[in-house]
Amino acid sequence: MIRDFIKKTDTVFLTAVVITLLVGILNLYSASRMEDLSAVPLYVKQIYWAVLGLSLMLLTMFIDIRFFERWAYIIYLITLFFLVVVLFLGERTGGATRWFALGPISFQPSEFVKLSMIMALGRYFQKNMPVDGITIKHLFIPAALAAVPTLLIVKEPDLGSAGLIVLVFATLLIATKMRPKTAVTVILAGVISMFPAFIFGWRFLKPYQRQRILTFLWPDTDPLGSGYHIIQSKIAVGSGKIIGKGYMHGTQSQLRFLPEQHTDFIFSVLAEEWGFIGSMVILILFCVIILRGFYIARSARDVFGAVVAAGISIVILWQSFINIGMATGIFPVVGIPLPFLSYGGTSLVTMLIGVGLLLNIYRRRNIF
């Protein structure tokens, strides 16, 4: 049975994920061991979440992929329902309602929506993809599938997650086979609409959101306010030099100069303690996971599998790029967690369910 499991499982992909997950927990231990405020240490909580996530991953792996395809729209609607519920019943933290509590655990529906949207898109393209590629008329429903959750998340407000969904959707469109004329039209329309969107969008941004963008562009103007985060993170990453300061010896993180060091700036903790070498190891692990994900997409037996596999890999790609970009000061601080490394139950469970889907698609690549 184990032999069968290994034979049918993408071991390269799974190994990379598990190593990343373990590194993440070790890193979280270092980042949170000075935190004496909560009764249960964060890394212990993260282990609970990882166990839950791995179980759900295995479950996902062995459910027939057609089940997800059949129920894709329903799952999509359920997550949308949760997004609406969170707006009314969610816990307000830091001026935004992104969470709600289910008994002892809190839960962030905007994480699940990424998966359910990708599955809904997969289901749509499965049914509506002509042999010579899609045209404009095939884009209305996918656009609506992306727009509804995006608007709901904007309402929370969580611009980071909303932007991420738009980015994932756009990348997935680029990846799907389009007729050349359609592709040109879509790209032109996207580029042209960006300018008015930016100008009008600016007016709708809350002051703290504008501040974040301005601070990102000129961090030194406000070193103790919003710019503090970026400066401290750059100091942490840079001061790691080649081999780092050693595990649990990062001064920036251990003395808590790093803000949000369990979530947004978890990478800075790792880069400070493990240096350039450690950072490269993490980048290579993510590269393996993402490129292997694309390989699974290519080998999928149907369009649904291909779109879902590519979509999940794209989510991992953008989240890791944006999060590490935030920590190194080349991207604004938008609150996107680093997959498998940032503390956060919903994010980790979602990612591991995504991994389960990819492994599932890989398992069934040869079944016709």
Next chain:
Amino acid sequence: MSGYDIKRIDPYRSVRVALIGAIAVLLFLVLCARLAYLQLYMGETFRIMSEDNRIRFVKVPAPRGMLLDRRGRVVVDNRPSFDVKLATEYVEDVDDALADISGLTGVKVGILKTNLKREKEKNPKYRPLTVVRDLSKDDMAPLISRIHRYPALELEVLPIRNYVHGPLAPHLFGYMGEIADDELELEKYRGYRTGDVIGKSGIEEEWDREIRGVDGGIQMEVDSTGRELKFLGKVDPVPGNNLVLTIDLDLQEFARRQMEERDHAGVVIAMDPQSFEILAIVSAPDFNPADFARGISAKEWQALVNHPRRPLENKGISGQYPPGSTYKLITATAGLEEGFIDVDKKLYCPGYYRFGGRAFACWKAGGHGRVKIHRAIVESCDVFFYQVGNGVGIEGLARYGGSYGFGRLTGIKLSNEKVGINPSPKWKKDYFGRPWYPGETISCSIGQGYTLVTPLQLLVAFSAIANGGTIYEPRIVREILSPEGETVKSFKSVKRGEVLISPENLEILKSGLYGAVNEPHGTGWRARIKGKDVCGKTGTAQVIAGRMSSKYLPYELRDHAWFVAFAPLEKPEIAVVVLVEHGGFGGAAASPIVGEVIKKYFELKEGRKK
């Protein structure tokens, strides 16, 4: 497979893996390049910054130098102040924390709140804030036994000023405060930094550089909330130099009591007329310097600033008053030196002097009859000096007044000294833009015109008469001592000028001053001391024009009373000026105090000989 039309497109070609794979690799190369830049190229810079981040330099203030009296007795030193600091980021509810502190220390919550608010404005983020200053010993005990239960509380010990003899000379010593932003830009505070505590008045201000010492510091490893985790290094502070003052503790306290017991507002200054060392300098009413050391509240400060009797002002050097009849010595000098009068010249006083269609009255209604200079000084005849002043003219008065030091700083090394006014036609033209009227010379010649002097200026002028006509810089500091007690610098007399007067004429003035105290009808008889030959002159400086007796006027309109004297006649060794604000006639209010101070001086001197 029914229901799934998988043949419509080859799934291998449904997503362009190569394209997004290339995008992925490109994005990760960007991250690689960024990390290489931060960690390899800029690594050393950021490593240094991370070290700076976690190392905090805590200033250890140097103890300020002590102040000693002329006989080496300590009058101001330092004592520890126990302050309670609160790290606000460690408490969930600041109000609860303040209630706890109030319970521990007995300080009212309202006061704690005000302190916290003030500290918050002054301090950078993440620093523990001082909520209680200078806790008394009794209140310390319950706190020390329980402070370990409150991790957000910190006890700090800082040196603050200790006034060994209470409010002995608060105006002279001065008080301290944090350096203000505009002060930082001044040349005299070059090298000072924000947050430095400096002298704000008196000796503390003027001699700040000598007595402040050099602050030390401690290097601590801290976390982002500023909590100190590890001790890294220490630089010991260097204590400031000590100052040996010229004042005599006993005489100073005696003089201060004289004013306090009588509830007078005014000035007493005693000086050695030979060396110009100040023996006592009192400005009344005063304030308690210990309140400033502890940290004064805005309300207390406002009360001091708005007090009608100006307790914060050192009136001896900052108060400017008309000299009244004491000015007659200047008029006399001008008359004698210019040859308008001589020792035997008699002038007639019918009780008034007509000039320009106006009658200038003498204080004695019936007049003094025909008087010579000696009697004119003894009885302070106004009409005699009207005529002399009119005879020599305002230019003459201004020249001789200037040679006595009027209209010029005495040069004492204390801040906020005022310059007074030694009027002349040029001064009036510059100041008012109008010409000088001859009638104004008449008022000037008895010190009721534009002339303004500080009590110290007047004392300097009379000390010059006492010592034969030389003006020196009045001194308040005799020596600077290192903290180990070695002399760093001792100060010698600095000559500032000679009075324009011949020795013969000087003797005429001195005999007049002797007569004013010791002869019948002398205005200063209340200062008489048997065997000490006190010489002095009364003065009554009008606050409003008119000849109404001060008894019938409200306090703030009553005349200022002057008496300035030296003793003994031969080889004078002490000169004293007393000004009683709104004290009425000078002879009555001021001269007894001068007498008491001079008497005390000789008592102390003889007591020490034994």
